[in-house]
Amino acid sequence: MPYSFSVSGLETIQSGLIIPRPEAEIQVIRQAESFDKVYDFGVAIPVNDNILSKGEAIDLPNGKRLVRRMIRAENAYGINLNFSKFNPGKSGKLWIYSEDKTHAIGGFDYRSSTPDIPFATAPVKGESIMLEFVYDASEAGIEVEIAEVIYEFADIFEVSRAFGSSGGCNKNVNCAEYLAQQNQKRSVAMILTQNNVRWCSGAMVNNTAQDGKPYFLTARHCNTTANSIFMFNYESPDCSNIDGPTQQTIQGCTIRVNWTTSDVTLVELSSVPPLNYFTYFSGWDASAAPADSAFGIHHPKGDIKKISFEKNPVFGAPYAMGDTALSHWKISSWEVGTTETGSSGSPLFNHEGEIVGQLHGGQANCANSVNDYYGRFNYSWEGENTPETALKFWLDAGNTGQNQLGGNDFNVPGFNYDLALTGLAGPDSIYCLGKTDWVATVRNNGMITAPNFKVRLLKDGIDVASREINQTLPYGSTFAVTFPDIALGLGQFDFQAMVEFMSPLADENPLNDSASKRIERIFGDEATVNFKYDLFSTQTKWGIYRLDGSAIYQSSTAASYEEMVKSFCLPGGCYLFRITDNGDDGICCKVGEGAFSVRGSNGGALVENEAFTELFEKKFCVPGLPADWEELFQIYPNPSNSQINVKVQSYAEGFDSELIIFSVDGKVLVNQKGTLKYLNTFDVSEWAQGIYFVRVRVGKLKSVQKFIKN
Numbered sequence: 001m002p003y004s005f006s007v008s009g010l011e012t013i014q015s016g017l018i019i020p021r022p023e024a025e026i027q028v029i030r031q032a033e034s035f036d037k038v039y040d041f042g043v044a045i046p047v048n049d050n051i052l053s054k055g056e057a058i059d060l061p062n063g064k065r066l067v068r069r070m071i072r073a074e075n076a077y078g079i080n081l082n083f084s085k086f087n088p089g090k091s092g093k094l095w096i097y098s099e100d101k102t103h104a105i106g107g108f109d110y111r112s113s114t115p116d117i118p119f120a121t122a123p124v125k126g127e128s129i130m131l132e133f134v135y136d137a138s139e140a141g142i143e144v145e146i147a148e149v150i151y152e153f154a155d156i157f158e159v160s161r162a163f164g165s166s167g168g169c170n171k172n173v174n175c176a177e178y179l180a181q182q183n184q185k186r187s188v189a190m191i192l193t194q195n196n197v198r199w200c201s202g203a204m205v206n207n208t209a210q211d212g213k214p215y216f217l218t219a220r221h222c223n224t225t226a227n228s229i230f231m232f233n234y235e236s237p238d239c240s241n242i243d244g245p246t247q248q249t250i251q252g253c254t255i256r257v258n259w260t261t262s263d264v265t266l267v268e269l270s271s272v273p274p275l276n277y278f279t280y281f282s283g284w285d286a287s288a289a290p291a292d293s294a295f296g297i298h299h300p301k302g303d304i305k306k307i308s309f310e311k312n313p314v315f316g317a318p319y320a321m322g323d324t325a326l327s328h329w330k331i332s333s334w335e336v337g338t339t340e341t342g343s344s345g346s347p348l349f350n351h352e353g354e355i356v357g358q359l360h361g362g363q364a365n366c367a368n369s370v371n372d373y374y375g376r377f378n379y380s381w382e383g384e385n386t387p388e389t390a391l392k393f394w395l396d397a398g399n400t401g402q403n404q405l406g407g408n409d410f411n412v413p414g415f416n417y418d419l420a421l422t423g424l425a426g427p428d429s430i431y432c433l434g435k436t437d438w439v440a441t442v443r444n445n446g447m448i449t450a451p452n453f454k455v456r457l458l459k460d461g462i463d464v465a466s467r468e469i470n471q472t473l474p475y476g477s478t479f480a481v482t483f484p485d486i487a488l489g490l491g492q493f494d495f496q497a498m499v500e501f502m503s504p505l506a507d508e509n510p511l512n513d514s515a516s517k518r519i520e521r522i523f524g525d526e527a528t529v530n531f532k533y534d535l536f537s538t539q540t541k542w543g544i545y546r547l548d549g550s551a552i553y554q555s556s557t558a559a560s561y562e563e564m565v566k567s568f569c570l571p572g573g574c575y576l577f578r579i580t581d582n583g584d585d586g587i588c589c590k591v592g593e594g595a596f597s598v599r600g601s602n603g604g605a606l607v608e609n610e611a612f613t614e615l616f617e618k619k620f621c622v623p624g625l626p627a628d629w630e631e632l633f634q635i636y637p638n639p640s641n642s643q644i645n646v647k648v649q650s651y652a653e654g655f656d657s658e659l660i661i662f663s664v665d666g667k668v669l670v671n672q673k674g675t676l677k678y679l680n681t682f683d684v685s686e687w688a689q690g691i692y693f694v695r696v697r698v699g700k701l702k703s704v705q706k707f708i709k710n
Contacts, residue, residue, distance in 0.1 A: 016070030084147035092135035167366030198302025201346035218345030262375035291350035298346030308337030365559035
């Protein structure tokens with residue numbers, strides 16, 4: 001932990017590096033964000049700050065030196081740092097933490113940085129952070145210098161980009177009708193920031209040398225960095241919405257091309273994707289001929305891989321008002337699917353499966369899937385005729401003059417007969433219902449087309465189901481084997497799927513024949529939220545909260561009239577469903593055309609649609625709740641101007657307990673732990689007028705109530 005967390009008596013640092021709010025830059029980003037399909041949260045501010053020379057130094061009793069440096073970014077949600085120099089030596093260790101010491105990261109040492117990749121840190125919450133660097137002052141060569149402070153003007157800690165976040169009109173790429181696009185699908189990957197925020201999309205691209213060099217195409221406005229992470233094969237195994245694998249990643253890259261006009265970036269990954277990623281390198285068309293039809297593959301809102309189709313010709317268009325160059329291909333309307341935030345950088349393919357552009361931005365969403373713009377590959381090919389702006393210097397390094405190239409599959413089979421079980425998809429690791437559906441994904445990695453095969457499903461080592469698949473599977477093809485309605489009791493279980501050839505054939509590579517997953521069924525219920533936004537969707541946020549106020553889920557931005565369906569496994573207890581509308585006109589009934597409901601797994605209503613203005617809040621409970629939960633404690637008198645009594649139920653006696661009283665701004669005024677008395681009295685006469693909250697925990701039971709000091 002940071003040195004200051006374990007000692008007392010250190011003087012508070014009053015001065016440091018002060019960063020004013022960069023309002024002009026923020027407004028520019030926000031205006032572009034509604035069109036560019038990427039979520040920007042920060043402004044990079046150059047500082048060139050050497051913390052060893054500018055920080056406050058203290059020589060410690062153990063002979064080492066502590067340097068502290070405060071950075072304050074006025075009204076920021078958080079701060080992260082890019083370093084120009086991070087050479088901590090063998091003795092140095094860096095910690096960064098928020099002013100209130102509730103969020104800390106570190107300690108970063110010589111093992112934390114990678115040669116040739118600039119060191120950077122993840123965001124730390126709050127407008128003020130402290131850096132602590134402890135090192136041996138006698139060690140030579142130590143350097144710690146900050147190049148940029150990233151001022152976070154948006155709340156990156158509440159960004160919702162995950163499985164299930166995309167709009168309901170999106171189509172999963174592994175639906176049976178999209179078999180012809182399966183090679184191109186394997187080239188597309190998601191880009192994540194170094195702190196694992198799901199950010200953009202892009203694709204592996206072939207080059208005329210056909211040497212498998214790991215070139216990756218995306219959009220310039222995605223701001224891909226040397227520390228970015230590239231996630232492959234994040235997709236549902238079939239047409240249903242099943243979360244995909246997240247472990248197939250590569251971190252790090254070298255920027256080769258960055259050009260604004262067509263919004264293109266080409267990077268070279270830090271390593272070639274391993275053979276088990278089964279990556280395809282897509283071909284491209286650098287001619288000026290418009291595609292007579294097109295399709296795109298992408299990760300909208302960080303969700304599993306989706307596919308969209310334009311069945312009419314694309315045509316050249318400027319990207320923004322005032323532009324004259326026809327530097328983009330325009331999609332007038334998607335006939336199948338759409339694109340959303342997070343789709344940025346994804347490839348546009350012509351009918352031959354060759355890349356002709358990458359997504360810059362547009363207006364398309366599920367409610368109105370029109371007007372998307374892709375930077376033209378042929379524009380990016382020439383750029384400004386320099387290696388920093390033109391794709392041709394990298395994708396045709398031998399200057400062959402080719403302007404069209406097919407894709408390539410560099411995965412050479414090592415066996416004739418090799419079926420691989422590449423994934424086992426089922427419920428989340430914490431689950432509520434008594435039956436589960438499982439999907440085992442089988443891929444043929446062998447040279448020879450696989451004949452009939454069998455997949456078994458085991459629970460805690462015992463077979464619970466099996467299926468014989470009577471169809472052939474060519475090299476590289478996948479097949480999703482479903483196991484519906486598998487019974488599940490309460491507790492923790494290990495599931496495993498295994499694939500095998502039907503006799504007399506035998507798999508020549510048994511090391512990839514199984515996949516497993518552990519889940520736990522808890523006593524609770526699955527609550528499903530159905531939410532339809534009105535026209536003014538940007539005014540509206542909704543979420544599910546625990547009674548202590550902590551969020552289980554908070555919605556992100558949505559399109560006008562977008563419809564969302566999200567399910568949550570909730571342990572037995574009570575929760576709050578909350579909607580806020582900053583237009584003060586609600587979303588339904590007399591004013592808007594929105595609607596909402598929350599239903600349990602049996603279809604019964606937990607929360608019903610009703611009119612509201614600026615705030616709607618409804619408490620609901622799911623199975624497992626003690627019958628006297630509502631009476632865990634009582635507050636009286638309420639309101640009060642002198643004292644309050646907190647009466648705890650008799651069943652709480654003898655249990656480990658906690659009673660906290662805090663203000664609306666989070667300041668704790670009372671914090672009692674141990675075993676609570678039946679009646680607890682508190683003098684509030686000197687407290688300021690306003691609303692306060694009392695939170696009581698008895699064992700694992702929790703409840704929160706408010707009282708008013710008048």
